[in-house]
Amino acid sequence: MSVRDIEAYISSFTHRDWQESNESDGPIRFALVGLGWWTRDKAMPAIENSTFCETTVVVSSSAEKANTVAAEHESVEIGITYEEFHEDSAADAYDAVYICTPNARHLEFVESAAKNGKAILCEKPMEATVERAEHIVDTCNAADATAMIAYRMHTEPAVRRARNLIDAGAIGDPVHVHGDMSQSILGWGREQWRLDSDLVGYGASVMDLGIYSVNTTRFILTADPIAVQSMMRSDHEYFTDVPDEVAAFSVAFEGGVYATCTASQNATLNSQLRIVGTEGSLLLEPAFHMSSSLCVTVGNATMDIDTEQVDQMEEEFDYFADCLLTDREPYANPEHGFVDMRALAAVYEAAETGETVDI
């Protein structure tokens, strides 16, 4: 595509091209499970600003924390404990759950929510292991629950525009991808669940950060991973329980595209996704840390693509609610998330064996 064609194509897009509900529809009432900083600082403000969502129940391991958070937010009717949630307390007060606990505690809340006929928005990665993720898939299917894995990049406008442009052939055939998501979690101290293999699963960096490069590439290329290679190491004392203070891994996708990826929980804040094709390239940078910018290079011309700056969590919650309000299956259903879980497990296996692992 020429620069002019790309500009015309981009300007034809609408914000929230996924939205089918009317603004007056809803709200979907949420129970938020797990009241860590992400839920309190990211999810709750996003829901408050959203079009279709409302927080009515908050769920914590601690009754005191649940009550405190409940008291701080006008829309919240009640704060309950994990045990009370499992005992179906306040089940009439919410339509859907948002599960934002440590990875290894997702399954139990999926099970309770599904049993109660609630819709489920579950943070990624789905669970700590492939086996437990498979239980989530089976549980949701058996209960016929509407469920979504919380991939906020899918409703980030820059990512959607990147996907549209690739699909329209703007950079020719995609050839290879570079993806990185890195940050430092040392400042959070040693006692955090991402460094505890019982809670995080296979590791700290690929599970939590590498998943962005894998899943966003999947989404943009509309192709699934078929094989991986990987190297990882942990030297810093904080990372003795997990193998991947830093990881470098390559993913072969259906169609022949290779993605080379890095992820580290002990590096400077950095994220980008670059897709190089036969006729041009796309760069998302920053990519994954709550805001995304897109630029496209074709020939000698590099264009910054103006996309709406959104609250990615607000878009994610409203997309999920929009699916519920119109009885649609979310794009990132549990089967979608399960493909990532198998890819992540393969990355850890490949690092351990030193061999290419087919997925």
Added chain:
Amino acid sequence: MSVRDIEAYISSFTHRDWQESNESDGPIRFALVGLGWWTRDKAMPAIENSTFCETTVVVSSSAEKANTVAAEHESVEIGITYEEFHEDSAADAYDAVYICTPNARHLEFVESAAKNGKAILCEKPMEATVERAEHIVDTCNAADATAMIAYRMHTEPAVRRARNLIDAGAIGDPVHVHGDMSQSILGWGREQWRLDSDLVGYGASVMDLGIYSVNTTRFILTADPIAVQSMMRSDHEYFTDVPDEVAAFSVAFEGGVYATCTASQNATLNSQLRIVGTEGSLLLEPAFHMSSSLCVTVGNATMDIDTEQVDQMEEEFDYFADCLLTDREPYANPEHGFVDMRALAAVYEAAETGETVDI
């Protein structure tokens, strides 16, 4: 380092920090072996503009071509054939040779030049195979010849500044690297030596392009590769004789840094080298296609580092001549190039076996 410290540090650098000769020294008289477009369009103008070099002899497979090119350039005393070169023709008319033939024809000219006591500047990769590269090392050592492998990035100011900054701790400890060099050679037609495994060696993309990511990372980190993983494929009909129309490979370096790299001879023109550390990151982009730009990110600040825009080939020739004039060993001696040859061979072996290959 703070932004202010980095600025102060950068401003303390001088152009040609490697130069020890006086401008009036020289010239070193060169015989140029192999008169393809690179020699004629890149090397000859660079030498003409250089401080310490002069082209006095040109050597081609074709007597006619040698004579034509000789007639076109005032400084050139004579054009001779490959056979005449091997028979020591015009040996008094040059001090050093620049070997820019297909990879598999480097060794023979190294042997003739070494026999004649000439200094040797040999294009990279050194040769088509590890075994033949080892012959180059042995030949140069036996003759006590001053020899250099032609890594033009070593005298690119942006690369040298990147190396200095890493060394000074500007981005903390380096953690991981992303390197890409891609271009399309389809326009050059099917009959080119880079697509002929007898002439190019192990493959087309990693040998010719991937070497830039590997070697420049080595140079900037002052660390050698110790293990590699790799995936590659060839689908396009032009690439039936070589395995790597596109390649994705990871290199583990001494000290624990991982470099994830891509290379393709059938993609859009793209090159970058990004080094992410614990406290900041460096980006060379463009990196490898004849001009290089450097920027540094520390915290929230991203600085474009002003470096001299040079003719990379002119710098390379003058550096080599400067070494000869002051009787210094060039940095990229044959042993240095041989490390890359082993790494490249390992990349191809890793792709074939699907296993991590130690170097």
